[in-house]
Amino acid sequence: MKLHGITLLECETADQLQRALRAGCTVGVVVLVEPSQLESIAACDSLLGQGEVLWIGLIARSLLALPAVRTLVADYLINFIALPAPIEHIDLVLRHARGMALVRSQPRSALSDPVASNDPAPMVGNTVQMHRLLHQIKRIARTDAAVLINGQSGTGKELAAQSIHRQSARRQAPFVAVNCGAIPAQLFQSELFGAEKGAYTGATQRRIGRIEAAQGGTLFLDEIGDLPMEMQVNLLRFLQEKTIERVGGNQTLQIDARIIAATHIDLAEAVAQGRFREDLYYRINVVCITTPRLADRVEDIEDIARHYFVHFAHRHNRSLRGFSKSALQAMLHHGWPGNVRELVNRVQRAVVMAEGRFIQPEDLGFDRPSEPLVLMSLDHARATADRAMIRRALAQARNHISQAAQLLGISRVTLYRLIEKYQLHPQKISLISAHGEQFFQLVSALHAADSEGDAAENYGELTR
Ligand SMILES: Nc1ncnc2c1ncn2[C@@H]1O[C@H](COP(=O)(O)OP(=O)(O)OP(=O)(O)O)[C@@H](O)[C@H]1O
Numbered sequence: 001m002k003l004h005g006i007t008l009l010e011c012e013t014a015d016q017l018q019r020a021l022r023a024g025c026t027v028g029v030v031v032l033v034e035p036s037q038l039e040s041i042a043a044c045d046s047l048l049g050q051g052e053v054l055w056i057g058l059i060a061r062s063l064l065a066l067p068a069v070r071t072l073v074a075d076y077l078i079n080f081i082a083l084p085a086p087i088e089h090i091d092l093v094l095r096h097a098r099g100m101a102l103v104r105s106q107p108r109s110a111l112s113d114p115v116a117s118n119d120p121a122p123m124v125g126n127t128v129q130m131h132r133l134l135h136q137i138k139r140i141a142r143t144d145a146a147v148l149i150n151g152q153s154g155t156g157k158e159l160a161a162q163s164i165h166r167q168s169a170r171r172q173a174p175f176v177a178v179n180c181g182a183i184p185a186q187l188f189q190s191e192l193f194g195a196e197k198g199a200y201t202g203a204t205q206r207r208i209g210r211i212e213a214a215q216g217g218t219l220f221l222d223e224i225g226d227l228p229m230e231m232q233v234n235l236l237r238f239l240q241e242k243t244i245e246r247v248g249g250n251q252t253l254q255i256d257a258r259i260i261a262a263t264h265i266d267l268a269e270a271v272a273q274g275r276f277r278e279d280l281y282y283r284i285n286v287v288c289i290t291t292p293r294l295a296d297r298v299e300d301i302e303d304i305a306r307h308y309f310v311h312f313a314h315r316h317n318r319s320l321r322g323f324s325k326s327a328l329q330a331m332l333h334h335g336w337p338g339n340v341r342e343l344v345n346r347v348q349r350a351v352v353m354a355e356g357r358f359i360q361p362e363d364l365g366f367d368r369p370s371e372p373l374v375l376m377s378l379d380h381a382r383a384t385a386d387r388a389m390i391r392r393a394l395a396q397a398r399n400h401i402s403q404a405a406q407l408l409g410i411s412r413v414t415l416y417r418l419i420e421k422y423q424l425h426p427q428k429i430s431l432i433s434a435h436g437e438q439f440f441q442l443v444s445a446l447h448a449a450d451s452e453g454d455a456a457e458n459y460g461e462l463t464r
Pocket residue numbers: 121122123124125151152153154155156157158159160222262264291304340341344
């Protein structure tokens with residue numbers, strides 16, 4: 001419907017709201033003047049969190065005390081106005097929302113955003129353990145000694161190695177990482193030492209190995225504990241002589257590279273069991289540091305989670321607000337067997353999957369903490385569960401009755417009867433799509449309407 005040149009999209013069902021969102025509006029208005037409207041808003045809550053729409057609430061003052069209304073305001077709205085309210089106030093809030101929408105729609109400059117730059121990830125953490133590690137890294141970076149980094153998988157061993165390299169005198173030269181456990185034994189020699197043209201079938205040109213590629217810089221040997229015995233001999237020779245020969249070549253090349261090795265297994269024990277060469281162990285273990293488990297520094301969890309939240313929200317272009325309290329709680333209570341890598345993965349998944357404005361425990365792949373059980377009659381408990389499930393099914397089926405009935409495993413007739421019984425009729429949600437200059441016409445229309453009476457009623461007129 002057009003009014004004063006403004007596109008007004010009135011949405012009474014989730015389906016209509018979905019279409020309006022696809023139409024690309026930037027500012028939406030949730031009008032809530034009767035308690036009965038809350039049901040339909042609850043049915044649409046996943047849609048309210050979608051896209052880039054900035055939501056403003058126009059809410060009857062009498063409803064603001066309701067917990068459901070407070071949740072709506074906290075989770076989805078960037079601002080709300082208690083009705084009745086002076087039209088100037090509504091005007092101001094809507095202008096502000098439009099301004100925010102305009103700013104958000106500007107392409108963000110990758111250069112001006114440190115998160116988007118190509119700098120390697122910083123090491124985040126403010127606990128005693130992290131302070132100690134950062135201090136050790138700083139001191140080690142000044143020397144050229146071989147370093148062994150111990151730590152469970154995902155604790156940041158590679159990040160620590162990069163940090164040593166970046167702070168060292170070799171920072172302008174390459175940092176070359178080799179995952180010793182991931183290279184097939186038959187390729188290891190050529191992968192590490194390189195190969196001359198014709199050295200083996202398929203070697204159509206000279207290949208520079210990883211060790212040579214690290215010339216002047218740092219060679220990071222990840223998972224060195226997984227290195228097969230025969231390869232340990234070759235590596236030891238390089239470490240002792242600082243020279244290599246490419247496979248199929250006869251030229252000896254002098255290599256100047258700092259060695260940083262990392263392992264998640266106990267190398268001393270592997271030596272004791274004869275699985276790792278003792279002489280190699282002492283070569284790489286001149287200085288040893290340990291990256292702490294995430295579970296041993298829980299105070300860092302929130303900082304790291306927020307750091308990656310900003311990073312991924314930017315990368316995936318999501319305008320989420322952050323973590324809900326229950327999501328933060330769930331993170332603090334998790335055991336983090338996969339350490340920081342697991343946290344990074346969970347945050348990324350949550351940023352992509354979250355339907356509301358705030359990340360919930362489910363988005364992070366955790367179960368929602370169970371609500372404390374309140375004693376109630378079985379009839380009441382059943383009715384509460386019925387209502388919740390019907391609402392959820394209606395939302396998922398976009399208010400399509402047959403589909404919702406199917407999801408619930410009941411007939412359409414039964415669903416209609418239950419909707420009637422629990423008063424779950426899809427109610428009115430009003431959304432005003434305001435594009436560009438049309439927005440100001442909308443505000444003018446509100447001004448004009450104001451002279452005829454109460455702002456809330458007039459707003460209702462405009463959206464009806
Ligand atoms: N302190 C930290 N601050 C920010 N990000 C971190 C931190 N520690 C680790 N990460 C991130 O966690 C992920 C895993 O880190 P990294 O690869 O360095 O761990 P790792 O110990 O080498 O793992 P693996 O043993 O499995 O190779 C990376 O995305 C890294 O950027």
